[in-house]
Amino acid sequence: KAGVTQTPRYLIKTRGQQVTLSCSPISGHRSVSWYQQTPGQGLQFLFEYFSETQRNKGNFPGRFSGRQFSNSRSEMNVSTLELGDSALYLCASSPQGDSRSTDTQYFGPGTRLTVL
Amino acid sequence: AQSVTQLDSHVSVSEGTPVLLRCNYSSSYSPSLFWYVQHPNKGLQLLLKYTSAATLVKGINGFEAEFKKSETSFHLTKPSAHMSDAAEYFCVVSAPNTGGFKTIFGAGTRLFVKA
Numbered sequence: 033k034a035g036v037t038q039t040p041r042y043l044i045k046t047r048g049q050q051v052t053l054s055c056s057p058i059s060g061h062r063s064v065s066w067y068q069q070t071p072g073q074g075l076q077f078l079f080e081y082f083s084e085t086q087r088n089k090g091n092f093p094g095r096f097s098g099r100q101f102s103n104s105r106s107e108m109n110v111s112t113l114e115l116g117d118s119a120l121y122l123c124a125s126s127p128q129g130d131s132r133s134t135d136t137q138y139f140g141p142g143t144r145l146t147v148l
Numbered sequence: 149a150q151s152v153t154q155l156d157s158h159v160s161v162s163e164g165t166p167v168l169l170r171c172n173y174s175s176s177y178s179p180s181l182f183w184y185v186q187h188p189n190k191g192l193q194l195l196l197k198y199t200s201a202a203t204l205v206k207g208i209n210g211f212e213a214e215f216k217k218s219e220t221s222f223h224l225t226k227p228s229a230h231m232s233d234a235a236e237y238f239c240v241v242s243a244p245n246t247g248g249f250k251t252i253f254g255a256g257t258r259l260f261v262k263a
Contacts, residue, residue, distance in 0.1 A: 134180045
């Protein structure tokens, strides 16, 4: 099976712009989670989608949003970009995506976003 | 509430010597615990996971971890370090939360392996 893919891999934007990142989960996986990774804050959970519904959300401002499509592919959007949004954004998919916490998350390579 | 603490931000070992990366957790529910590894400019890869079965968990590349409930620890070990083990390691706790589950990553431990 193909792994989790994320596009684009690298992105440069300027403050005030918006950006959309895409994630294609492993075939058959129904849950997709997004994380932000920065040197200062480490890995922080953004949100999780299951069956096109946001099920869990981290402590990020409303500028960060996402969605999931019927084929489980997911996008996240960041509006009005700030310098502090520069980070590696990781997407992870998991098989069952139900309330069980035992699922293994499979991570994509990430999208490196740089905000100038 | 749940949390995870990786006790060392950096660990340096010589090739061929044992590796110990320490992780303590807290959770209101019986958690699942994971160790992931991240090589530079790569995504995270699962090393092993504990899900309330055997307390000694064996993972890939010779790594293993022992779940100790009394000590709320889940330390990662390897008998003999290899140069390719140099990477960042994350301890992760996951437990039921309203509507799903909540996953928290530790701050990470960077492992350096000296020749």
